[in-house]
Amino acid sequence: MEIKKSPKADLEGKKTTWLLIGLVLILAVMFVAFEWTERDKQVVTDSGVEMPIFEEEMIPITEQEEPKQAPPPPEAPKVEEVLQIAENDADVEETTIQSSEENNQAVEIKYVAPVVEEEEPEEAEIFMVVEEMPEFPGGMAECLKFLGKNIKYPTIAQENGVQGRVIVQFVVNQDGSIVDPVVVRSVDPYLDKEALRVIKTMPKWKPGKQRGKAVRVKYTVPVTFKLQ
Numbered sequence: 001m002e003i004k005k006s007p008k009a010d011l012e013g014k015k016t017t018w019l020l021i022g023l024v025l026i027l028a029v030m031f032v033a034f035e036w037t038e039r040d041k042q043v044v045t046d047s048g049v050e051m052p053i054f055e056e057e058m059i060p061i062t063e064q065e066e067p068k069q070a071p072p073p074p075e076a077p078k079v080e081e082v083l084q085i086a087e088n089d090a091d092v093e094e095t096t097i098q099s100s101e102e103n104n105q106a107v108e109i110k111y112v113a114p115v116v117e118e119e120e121p122e123e124a125e126i127f128m129v130v131e132e133m134p135e136f137p138g139g140m141a142e143c144l145k146f147l148g149k150n151i152k153y154p155t156i157a158q159e160n161g162v163q164g165r166v167i168v169q170f171v172v173n174q175d176g177s178i179v180d181p182v183v184v185r186s187v188d189p190y191l192d193k194e195a196l197r198v199i200k201t202m203p204k205w206k207p208g209k210q211r212g213k214a215v216r217v218k219y220t221v222p223v224t225f226k227l228q
Contacts, residue, residue, distance in 0.1 A: 126171060126216045132209040134172035134217050136202070143202075147223055150198050154190035158227065162188045166195040166223045174214040176204035184220070195223035 136143035157163070167185035170178050181199045183192045199221065208217035 124174065124216050126218055127208065127210060128218055130208045130210040130215060130217055134176070134208040134219050135206040137204075137206065143221065146202065147198055147221075150201060151194060151223070151225070153225060153227075154194055157188055157190045157225070161227065162191065163225050163227050164188070164191065166191050166225065167220060168195050168199050168223055169218060169220045170199055172205045172207055172217050172219050174207050174216060176207045178202050178205065187225070191225050194225075198223065 136146070164187035165185070166183060166187050168181055169184045170181035173179055178199060181196050183196065186192050205219075207214040209215065
């Protein structure tokens with residue numbers, strides 16, 4: 001026997017219909033879900049830092065008031081000069097001045113010479129190096145001979161065994177004379193004193209020249225003391 005089903009109880013016949021309805025509902029829900037997400041989505045770009053609002057401040061223009069000038073001082077009242085006229089009856093002493101011509105006396109005129117202040121001549125400049133240096137008569141060899149001949153070795157220095165070289169500096173004037181000798185390198189007070197004495201007794205040197213003109217020049221000479 002064949003089993004027959006009633007059309008109402010046949011579920012297979014409506015399967016396709018329900019399947020389509022389910023697909024439509026699913027699609028509708030998905031569509032609504034996508035639409036809902038895009039619509040409610042917001043992009044926030046606020047970093048939390050508020051930018052300060054700068055308001056332009058209008059600076060009023062100030063005008064400097066010109067200082068008021070003080071009024072000029074009032075003019076001093078003019079004093080009128082009053083001329084006093086002497087009366088003719090007033091007693092006036094008359095003095096008479098006699099000239100020398102009436103007395104027949106000669107007038108003496110004294111000449112007063114003007115006082116002229118004498119200016120002190122300026123000291124000439126002292127050179128250290130010039131074109132032509134000063135020279136002892138006969139050269140440096142003669143200068144050493146002169147020193148060796150005229151030096152007297154101090155007795156105290158000999159007894160103490162003191163010896164050495166004393167450096168003396170002096171100025172050779174424009175005329176060749178020796179002035180202002182000083183010891184620039186000392187050995188012993190007695191030797192220094194003897195060296196200065198001998199330098200002062202030197203004859204005149206040949207003066208130094210700068211541009212063909214004699215000038216004052218500083219010169220240094222060593223004086224050697226040596227025991228034999």
